[in-house]
Structures are given as structure tokens and as C-alpha cells.
Amino acid sequence: MNNYFPLLQIITISLVTMLVRFSPFLIFNKQEKLPDIISYLGKVLPTAIMAMLVVYCLKDVNITIFPYGLKELIAVLVVAMLHIYKRNTLLSIVCGTICYMLLIQLF
Amino acid sequence: MKKEIVKQAFIKTIPVMAGYLVLGVGFGVLLAKIGYGPLYAILMSVTIYAGSMQYVAISLIDSAASLISVAITTLLVNGRHLFYGLSMLEKYQNIKRKPYLIFGMTDETYSLLCQEESKEEDYYFYITIFNHCYWIIGCLTGNLIGTLIPFNSAGIEFSMTALFVAIVVEQWLTTKDHLPAILGFVSAIVCLILFGPEHFLIPAMLAIMVLLIVIRKGGNENE
Numbered sequence: 245m246n247n248y249f250p251l252l253q254i255i256t257i258s259l260v261t262m263l264v265r266f267s268p269f270l271i272f273n274k275q276e277k278l279p280d281i282i283s284y285l286g287k288v289l290p291t292a293i294m295a296m297l298v299v300y301c302l303k304d305v306n307i308t309i310f311p312y313g314l315k316e317l318i319a320v321l322v323v324a325m326l327h328i329y330k331r332n333t334l335l336s337i338v339c340g341t342i343c344y345m346l347l348i349q350l351f
Numbered sequence: 352m353k354k355e356i357v358k359q360a361f362i363k364t365i366p367v368m369a370g371y372l373v374l375g376v377g378f379g380v381l382l383a384k385i386g387y388g389p390l391y392a393i394l395m396s397v398t399i400y401a402g403s404m405q406y407v408a409i410s411l412i413d414s415a416a417s418l419i420s421v422a423i424t425t426l427l428v429n430g431r432h433l434f435y436g437l438s439m440l441e442k443y444q445n446i447k448r449k450p451y452l453i454f455g456m457t458d459e460t461y462s463l464l465c466q467e468e469s470k471e472e473d474y475y476f477y478i479t480i481f482n483h484c485y486w487i488i489g490c491l492t493g494n495l496i497g498t499l500i501p502f503n504s505a506g507i508e509f510s511m512t513a514l515f516v517a518i519v520v521e522q523w524l525t526t527k528d529h530l531p532a533i534l535g536f537v538s539a540i541v542c543l544i545l546f547g548p549e550h551f552l553i554p555a556m557l558a559i560m561v562l563l564i565v566i567r568k569g570g571n572e573n574e
Contacts, residue, residue, distance in 0.1 A: 250387070250412045251394075253421050257408055258398040260425035261432070265453050268436030269443070278440060284567055285560065286438040290465035291526065292535030292559045293434065294519050296552075297458060299539035301512035303548040316512075323513045327520040336520075337366040340513040341506070348506035 315351070319344035353473065360477035367459045368485045370511035371402075373504060375489015378405050380497035382490075385413045392494035396487040401457060404428045405490075430553050434560070435461045446472050455479040457486075459511065462518055534562050 272278060278286070302320075307313040323340035330336065379392050399405055407428055411421050435456055442464070443449050452475055456464075460482045464475055523532060542555035 249415060250391070252418060253412055253416070254391075254395055254399065254408070256418050256421045257404060257411075257425045260422050261399055261401050261404060261429050262454060264426065264429045264432045265436060265456055268433060268440060269449070269453055272440055281564065281567075282437060283441060285563060286441055288528075288531040288563050288567075289434060289438040289559070291519075291522050291531040292538075292563065293431075293438075293465075293556075294462060294515055294522060295532045295535030296539040296555055296559065297462065297515045298512065298519055299536065299543060299555075300552060301515060303543055303551070316509075319509060320512070320516050323516045324520050327517050328524070331521070331524070333514075333517045333521065334362070334365055336517040337369075337510055337513040340516070341369070341510040344509040344513075345504075345506035349503060 311351070315344065315347040318347060356471060356473045357477055360474055361481060363463055364478055364481040364485070366510055366514045366517075367463065367482050370459065370508065370514065371482060371485040372489040372492070373507045374402055374511070375486050375491075376493030376497050377508075378402075378409070379490045379493020379495070381406070381409050383494050383497065385409060387412070387494075389491055389494050392490045393487065396490035397483075400455060400483060400486060401429055401432075402486070427550075427553065431458075431556055432456065434556050435465075438465060442467075443475075446475070448472065448476050452476065452479050455483050457482065459514065462515060466518060466522065530566060531563060534566070535559055538562065 272282065298320075302313075302316055305313040305316050319340050322343045323336045326339055327333070327336040375396065378396075382392055382395070395405055395408065399408065404425060407424060408421075411424060416424070436453065439453075439456070439461070443452060446452065456479075460479050463478050463482075467474070519532060523529060526532075538558040539551070539555045542551040542558060545551070546554055
């Protein structure tokens, strides 16, 4: 804590993170029209990425030991069902989260 | 008019607020445990602003990892953001505050913005900056008083998962072509099994890109 090395580490992480986030814009910024393949990916990637992020959030759930990921499964189903019926994002999230907290804390 | 946009953006970010405050507090507590105070919490949440990477950063700092390994780890953990940028290229064309919007494109901010059809620039900006603020407040609070919080918040981090699930369902209900979503889900699961929870994201993203390009070619030939 009494030297500046952690600061250098933080600056490195910050710069690399920015590099990753900015590079698509730096590479394609100068072109008037995006290549077809890139604008196609721009349209279909978001849906695919969101599905991937759901898996990412649940990656540490162990389905081989009790309770076999059932708590997560139930809470995910609550969110999905509620969203299909009500189409209200905030409501789905709040109810799903409360349901999960109850499952985690009570059982 | 402007007030209306701010309000809309705020409501949209409430789920992220819950998630970021909790994850931010968690980060702040861990940072305090390895002996770094509020200045570091602010510095990191302002300049790095990448949730999972900041958790990894704690162990990198604690073990005094070399700058090269810090850079490589960052590339691996945050590599997925490359693909977010690809899908925002058109949306962020001709936007004044683009540098900040790109800087602040976390998983959650991306998830809120990628579903929006051509909104005003202000809307994108407020969503981005609101989320950034929640994150900074969370990290700082956790660092200062994290261990004193009496409320049993175990499980509240599920709000982030719930946010993504709700978005997937919403996208499913509003689009006809469900193949991209199925591809994303299946690729992620297969890669999770093959590469394990720590290393599956990059292979999963590459698999998704390749498969999406392949099905597009197939689609063209059928026409």
C-alpha cells in the first residue's frame, strides 16, 4: 500500500479494458458504410449474447450436489413466467429476486 | 422533455441499481480486507468500471502480479466487450458523447441499450451515467461500512441474473427468429462444460459468431 505499484496495475487494467471496449469503434469508425457481415452481426449478436449472459450468471451453480440448482431454476422460472404474463421487466426482476432470497435464506 | 428522458432512463436502470449496489458493496468489502481504503475504491470504480474484472483485480493487487500478467488477465476477462461494440457501431454513429458511452459499456449497460431502437442520445447517456454512479456508490459504501450492514441480503445478487432472464424472454416474445437466442444459449452451455466456468466466455463468443455467420450463409442460399 505504501508504494505506487498497485496504481500502475490499476492503470493497466483500466487501459486494457478501454482498449477492448473502443477497438471495434476505432477499427470501423472511418468507413462510411459498415461491411454487410458486421451490420448483420450487429443485429443478431445481442439476442445471442443475452442468452449467453444468463448462462454466465449461473455458471457457478453446482447441479451435481443437493439442491441440484433447483433454487436457481425455480427463481429463473418465476422471472420468465411472470414476464410472459405481465411483460413488466421491473416486476419480473423484483419478484424473482425476492423468491430467490427467500429460497436461499430459508432452506 | 429532458426531464421525461431522465425519468425513463432512471426507471430502466432500477434493476441494475440493485445489482450494482450489492456487487459494488461486495467489492468494496474485499478491497478493504486487503488493506486498501476509499481512495482506491473510488479510483478503481471510476476508471476500471468492470464488475467481474475488479474482483479479479483484488487478487492481482494482493499478489503483486506483474503488469504483463495483469494486462493478459484483463484481456481474457473483458474480451467479450469487443463483441458488444460490434453490435453498437450503428447505434452509436453520430453521437457526441460517444467516448463516454463506449467507456461505460458494461454487461448491464449493454443489456439495457442493445434492446432499444433508435432512442435519443440523452437517453443512452443517462442510462450509462446512472449505472456508473450506482457502481461507484456501491464500491465506496462497501469499502467504508460494508461489514456493518445488518440486513441479510444473501441472494440479492440474483437481480442481475433476473435482469438478463427478463431481457431474453422479452426478446423472445418480440422477435420471430429465435435461432440466435438458441445458438447463444447452447454454445454457452457446451463451452461451459468443455472449458469450465473460468474460461468459457471467449470460446462461447467465438462459437456464437461463427455459427451466426454460418446460418446467414445457409439462409442466403435458400433464398
